[in-house]
Amino acid sequence: MTTKDLIDKVGLRPLSTFEHRDVNGVFVSDMLSDVMAGAKSGNLWLTVQTHKSIVPAANLVDVAAIVVTGGKDVPQETVDLASKYNIAILVSDLPTFELVGKLYALGSFAR
Amino acid sequence: MAECLHQWTMTNVQFGFVVFEKCFHCNSLGTYFSVEDTPILGDKYREGDCYWSRVENAQSFRFDLECPLCGRRENFHELMGLMHCPGCPADCGVDAIRRKYEAERTWVLVAFGFIYKDKRGPLPQEKVDILTDYFNQRRDTTRSRIKIVSFDLIKDLSVCRGDFIHDVGMLSQEPVTERKPLF
Numbered sequence: 193m194t195t196k197d198l199i200d201k202v203g204l205r206p207l208s209t210f211e212h213r214d215v216n217g218v219f220v221s222d223m224l225s226d227v228m229a230g231a232k233s234g235n236l237w238l239t240v241q242t243h244k245s246i247v248p249a250a251n252l253v254d255v256a257a258i259v260v261t262g263g264k265d266v267p268q269e270t271v272d273l274a275s276k277y278n279i280a281i282l283v284s285d286l287p288t289f290e291l292v293g294k295l296y297a298l299g300s301f302a303r
Numbered sequence: 304m305a306e307c308l309h310q311w312t313m314t315n316v317q318f319g320f321v322v323f324e325k326c327f328h329c330n331s332l333g334t335y336f337s338v339e340d341t342p343i344l345g346d347k348y349r350e351g352d353c354y355w356s357r358v359e360n361a362q363s364f365r366f367d368l369e370c371p372l373c374g375r376r377e378n379f380h381e382l383m384g385l386m387h388c389p390g391c392p393a394d395c396g397v398d399a400i401r402r403k404y405e406a407e408r409t410w411v412l413v414a415f416g417f418i419y420k421d422k423r424g425p426l427p428q429e430k431v432d433i434l435t436d437y438f439n440q441r442r443d444t445t446r447s448r449i450k451i452v453s454f455d456l457i458k459d460l461s462v463c464r465g466d467f468i469h470d471v472g473m474l475s476q477e478p479v480t481e482r483k484p485l486f
Contacts (some may be wrong), residue, residue: 213446221469225364228385229316233442248387249468251410252449254442277410278447 193298195257195280198236202294203279204259204282207266208274215256218295220288224249238288238294244270251277258263307373311437313377315367321383323359329351331420334383336365353420361469362383368437377433381426385414385451386465396456409448413465416454426453442463 196212198204198274221227222241231237233254239246242264250258260266266281274281277278284291319338325331331353336462349355361385367375388397388411401411415432416426431453438449457463 200385211446213443216344224360224468225318225362225470227319228468229313229468245466248385248410248412248466250448251440252385252412252444252468278408297474 194302195282198257198295201298202284202291204284206280206282207230207271208279208281210275210278210280212255213256213272219250219255219291220292225253228253237292240264240288242266242270242274246270247273247279248276250274250279257282259284259291261291307370307375309370309433309436310372310440311368311370313366313431313437314369314387316364317350317366318362320360320362321343322357323361324355325358326353326355326420328354329420332376332418333420333467334418336383336417343474353477359471361467361471363469368433377430379434381416381424381429381430382434383415383417383424384467384469386415387412388455391464395421395458397452397465400450400452400456404433404450407448409450411450411452412468413454413457414451414469417479426455428453 194212194217195215198215198239199206206281213236215236217232219231220238222239224245227237227249230248231253235255236257236258237250237255238261240262246258247270259282261284263283263285271281281288317338319336320342322335322337322342326332329405342357344357356469365380367376368377388401390398390401397413414426415433416424418424431451435449435451
């Protein structure tokens, strides 16, 4: 499963410019410390946070993409920083719970 | 016996707060890690000539890194956090390194030790290098790499516009642009 597959299958909206890559799992958290301690390289990170600090955190742990849920607006400075670091910011209009359900149903993220 | 090529894993993770204190007598800054459930802002106490008051809490964590191949374990209790350098106009050592490495798709972050009365605590270079190794070992380095540098390279903290990767000002519904600088 790649970021391109997920954009098509789950209806995610890309905001930043990035190269598509493989996705190997999903990590859900709204805390940067939690992400730095627990997210794995290649994970999809689901969050409602939009502050630009999500970008260096995502970059540090090498997540495949940040998915902002609930259709929240993402500040342009966050998008620009993500583009600079080749990090995908994708937006879903679904609440986190519903998006997790859809991703789980795809069945490609077994641990 | 050949030297171990360590493969670091994170262990002994403890969630807590980085507490920022200010002395309203001499204006010094101090920081420390706390595992209290809820550090209280504005909490005040006296220490010698200093009158400390908590001015900010950042949810954070501390950890050890362990190599399962040889059993070596390093704690990172001196590490206050990691900072993203946005590139200040000043003649800062971090910015010079950042510009050099970013051309090679290597992203530079600054490791900060705790601060006491404006003095920067020690953060051994060996531990900074171990952090760099850890974050590179767990990423796809064909795409990009991480370089951690010490906060000793920052010439003047008071003009630093760096952004800590901390949970400060992110958990309320206030506009994100209102996140306050920590120094």
